[in-house]
Structure formats: structure tokens, C-alpha cells
Amino acid sequence: MKGLCLLVALAVLPLAGQSPSVEEAARARRLQWWREARFGMFIHWGLYALPAGEWKGQPVAGIGEWIMNRAKIPVAEYERLAGRFNPVKFNADEWVGVAKSAGAKYIVITAKHHDGFAMFASKASKYNIVDATPFHRDPMKDLAAACRKAGIRLCFYYSQTQDWHEPDAIGNTWDFPDESKKNFARYLEDKVKPQVRELLTNYGPIGLIWFDTPRNMAKEQSQELAALVHQLQPDCLVSGRVGHGAGDYDSAGDNQISVGRVRRDWKTPVTLNDTWGFKTNDQNWKSPAVLIRQAAQIASRGGNYLLNVGPTAEGVIPQASVERLAAVGQWLKANGEAIYGTSANPYPYDLPWGVLTTKPGRLFMHVFEWPGKELTLYGLKSKVKRGSLLAKESPVEIRQQVSAGVDSLRLQLPTAAPDARDTVIALDIQGDLEVDPSLMQQPDGTVTLPASLAEMHNASEAGMRLDSRGVIERWLNKEEWLSWEFKMHRAGTFEVVAITSEQKYGKGWDGGHTVVLSVAGQELRSTMKNDGREENPANAYWPYVISKIGKVAIGKPGKLSLALKPETIQAEQKFGLTLISLRLVPAH
Numbered sequence: 001m002k003g004l005c006l007l008v009a010l011a012v013l014p015l016a017g018q019s020p021s022v023e024e025a026a027r028a029r030r031l032q033w034w035r036e037a038r039f040g041m042f043i044h045w046g047l048y049a050l051p052a053g054e055w056k057g058q059p060v061a062g063i064g065e066w067i068m069n070r071a072k073i074p075v076a077e078y079e080r081l082a083g084r085f086n087p088v089k090f091n092a093d094e095w096v097g098v099a100k101s102a103g104a105k106y107i108v109i110t111a112k113h114h115d116g117f118a119m120f121a122s123k124a125s126k127y128n129i130v131d132a133t134p135f136h137r138d139p140m141k142d143l144a145a146a147c148r149k150a151g152i153r154l155c156f157y158y159s160q161t162q163d164w165h166e167p168d169a170i171g172n173t174w175d176f177p178d179e180s181k182k183n184f185a186r187y188l189e190d191k192v193k194p195q196v197r198e199l200l201t202n203y204g205p206i207g208l209i210w211f212d213t214p215r216n217m218a219k220e221q222s223q224e225l226a227a228l229v230h231q232l233q234p235d236c237l238v239s240g241r242v243g244h245g246a247g248d249y250d251s252a253g254d255n256q257i258s259v260g261r262v263r264r265d266w267k268t269p270v271t272l273n274d275t276w277g278f279k280t281n282d283q284n285w286k287s288p289a290v291l292i293r294q295a296a297q298i299a300s301r302g303g304n305y306l307l308n309v310g311p312t313a314e315g316v317i318p319q320a321s322v323e324r325l326a327a328v329g330q331w332l333k334a335n336g337e338a339i340y341g342t343s344a345n346p347y348p349y350d351l352p353w354g355v356l357t358t359k360p361g362r363l364f365m366h367v368f369e370w371p372g373k374e375l376t377l378y379g380l381k382s383k384v385k386r387g388s389l390l391a392k393e394s395p396v397e398i399r400q401q402v403s404a405g406v407d408s409l410r411l412q413l414p415t416a417a418p419d420a421r422d423t424v425i426a427l428d429i430q431g432d433l434e435v436d437p438s439l440m441q442q443p444d445g446t447v448t449l450p451a452s453l454a455e456m457h458n459a460s461e462a463g464m465r466l467d468s469r470g471v472i473e474r475w476l477n478k479e480e481w482l483s484w485e486f487k488m489h490r491a492g493t494f495e496v497v498a499i500t501s502e503q504k505y506g507k508g509w510d511g512g513h514t515v516v517l518s519v520a521g522q523e524l525r526s527t528m529k530n531d532g533r534e535e536n537p538a539n540a541y542w543p544y545v546i547s548k549i550g551k552v553a554i555g556k557p558g559k560l561s562l563a564l565k566p567e568t569i570q571a572e573q574k575f576g577l578t579l580i581s582l583r584l585v586p587a588h
Ligand code: FHN
Pocket: 063, 065, 066, 212, 213, 254, 269, 276
């Protein structure tokens, strides 16, 4: 084993030692196909599909693939599932067909999830689908062939830290409670690296390896694993969840759409219902409208969308999943140009009616909230040559002008939304795309000041910060405050509300802080209270809380600055103040 470790280390060293520019160039090359693809299908499939959310006649709460952990099933008992796992209805061409008709450009399948069971032929561990099940076949071979035929990239998910089957790995505290006996490095050498090697050697070119839950990985271990992948297949991407920034791109949390300034390429995995692995009783399906809008939102922030299916133990993708994916696929057939190969919204903020994506010479307006008859976009400086409804290829009348210093583009539209889920309006742009990046009042009179664009004052290292959800958190020190600059075109009286964030699954929110908001020479003093929830379009599990702050009268249009300073901060649950945005809405 020692000899093997040395060989692996030697093989990896030259890559790990590459100069940053060479590494960056290699990464940019690897990322090319993925940026173009924007959309993939995730498949969580393993032994857990057999119990499908129930153990010994009792429902087990939570996501299906975690059943072994949640029900603390001993290894010896869980292993017996393998003897019954016989997916006779598995048909790789059908699965790849589902992905293809969804418009997905790649699939990522769980080669080994946290339960430790390899869904591929493995010499490194007998605990695999060929050796341990009556199926005796390697479904990954079939999938590799089917993907090749269909022009879909095959990618593997591999759980590198959690492996509840192994005494040296992370996660199984019920069979292996003695932490002092664990040798994580040995598990990495004996199982992880040999299996990653198998995955990258036996199935042809692989698009990416999706490592997950980096947990206790040391920096060197994450780097070594990433380097091993790149050494075996230089064009294979490594997911951000390999840990320590060693991946080729970042990952948002599960079912979470990053907002704000996203610095690196990123992806988000999303469930169609509330589980990844199949669960008989989970029928909480997302609607096609939600999925289509998520695809647009994620592309508008420069991300990659990975939509999950959890096939049954027989090898069937549930019909409810197939139908939803087909609806997304149909929409993409007509509107794919506004998703595939696009770049992010050129404005640093979202628009009140939807989102934007762009390509050289084209700007795509994804309209979620149909305004009826007329829509105005401010701040577009480039000349628009033509506007059209993308799916219908029918022209849209446009008028572009600058009045009172504001660039505005006015579009004449049908009264009813052609597609209530997301109607795409394509604009042909002359020359390079140029927008005014300043925060500004929108045509409906509202001003939204996102936390992601606030200037932070007095923020210490351990103090307030902007997380990847675009939320200001850890705001516990009242010396820290925020300010924004924005342009107002129409003065008047405005209701000011703060949009704040609850903890995940509604688990807690601190209120009762007193804040002072100053704008246009006025001060509003207010106590932050829960004035109701609002749906969070970026993450259903993380609801918004609205706090009404009061009314301000702004006498003159122009460039304004607004400051939000706390006077007292309550931290009963240790969350303190949170902020997603401030909204100024014209008062009637
Ligand atoms: O624990 C896993 C979970 O089971 C699932 O695989 C998701 C998919 O992103 N990843 C982990 C949690 O983030």
C-alpha cells in the first residue's frame, strides 16, 4: 500500500506544482463545455431506493438517501439490501432519453453515495452492484454507452468523506463510535483514490466528478484528490465540494440559488420534490413554472442548474419527474438560446419583473411577472436594433430614448403573457452591450437596495458579512452599518420595508432591533418586527421576513444616499440582524 501511495503522490505532484497561470488556463479550458451547457440532470440512485423512506414499517423523516444514517441502521443489516437490489427495469437509453428531452446536456449519477455502496464494478471494494447484488451488471457501462450515443456528457457523483460502510470514514457513529480508532487517510488511500481511478479509467471521458460534503478533508487531501482527477483526465472538472477551494468551480447550497456578486463559476443542485433518493411518500413536486424560472434565474447569475431525479429500486424514473422534466425540455426547445451558453445579467441587480441573460449581440429578458401592454427597461445604454418574442419569433415594437438623463427602452407587448412561466423577449444589440450599473428607481417607482450592493462600514473580520445567499448575516455589533447610493427619477413619498431572512426551514429569526434609516436629510427610527413572511424565490426552505420601517418623503429626484444604522441589536437566538434588501415602494 505504501508503494502505491508514493506512486499516486508522485503522479500528482507535477500537476499540483503548476504555475497559477497554467492552472488557470487549464481550468478555463475545462469549464468551457460546462458554461455552454448550463443545465444537467442529477441522478441519486442506490440501495436506499429499496426502503424508499421506510424502515421496519415506519416512515423515516428526511431525504431518502440518508435513511441508513437517520434510522441508525447497522452496516450488517443495511448490507442485506444489496441481496435484494435487482433493477430489472433499468434501461440506460431510456434514462438518457429523459435527460435529453429535458434539454439537459449532461448527467451526474451517484457512483457512490454516503452509504458507501458502489453502483459500479469495483475491484477496490466488493461492496458494489456487480459483486453484491443479483443484478450482477454494471449500469455505469450502459450509461456511458447511452450517453455517448446521445451526445450527453457522463459525470459521476462520489462521496469522498462520508462512507457509513467504512470504519475509517466519516459519518457512521453507531457502528464505529470510537473516533480514536479511525484513520481517515487510510480510507482515502484504500477506497476513495482507487475507486476514483476506476471511475476515470473504465467509462471513457467523464465530464466532472461531483465530490460532496468535504467535512474533515485537510487542504492537502482536497488538493491531492482534485489533482488525481486532473492527472487521469485533464479535461474532467472537479466540483467545489472537494473542499478548500480546490475544485474548478463553487457550489451553492442544495436547493439554493446564489444571489449578489458571484465571483466564480458555480452550480446549484435542486430536487424536484423534497428528496434526492427515491421516497415513496414524497409527492411534494415543484411545478414546471418554478423549474423553468429557476433555470432562468440561475443562468442570469452565471450558474449551472442540476435537476435531480431519484429512480426506484427497479430502475424506473418516477413518472412525475419525467413529466416535469419534459415540460422544462419543451420550454427549452423554444427558448434554449436564452439559457445555453449565456452569460449573467449585465446589471448588478434583479429587475422587478424577472431576470436577464445575455450573449454577444443579444440581451434576453425573461419576464416572469407580465406587465401587460408595456414594459420599460432603464439603464440600457446600447442601441437596440430589434426586439422579438423568442419562442414565437414575432417582432416587438420598441422605442428607445433618453429623458431627464435616464436611458429608457419601452416595449409594446401583447396584453396577456404568451407564456405565464417565463416569456423571453430577445433584444438584438448594436455593438457591445453597455448598461448603467448604478442602482436606480425602476419604472414602477420602486427602489430596491440589495444587501449585496451595500457598502459595509466598520465591519470587522469576525463581524457582519455577505453570505452566498446574498444575505447580510453575523450582524451583532451595532457599530457596523450599511449604505447605498442610488438614482431616483421620480420623487414622492415611499413606504420603506426591510426584507430579512429566517434561518433554514423557518428555524428562528431575531427581531426587536432598533434601527435608524437616513435618506434625503430625514431619519426614520424603527423597531424590526415580523410583519409577515414572503416567499423566497431563490430558496423555498429559507423564507423572507418583512419588517415595515416607515414612510419617507423624498422631495427632489437625483442621486441619493441612504444609510441603515442599528441603535440596538437583539441576539436572543444569536442570529442578530439579517438583511437581504431594503425596498422603497411609492405610497398612495
Ligand atoms: O448529503 C448529501 C445529500 O444526500 C445529497 O446528495 C446532496 C446533493 O447536493 N448533497 C449532500 C448534502 O449537501
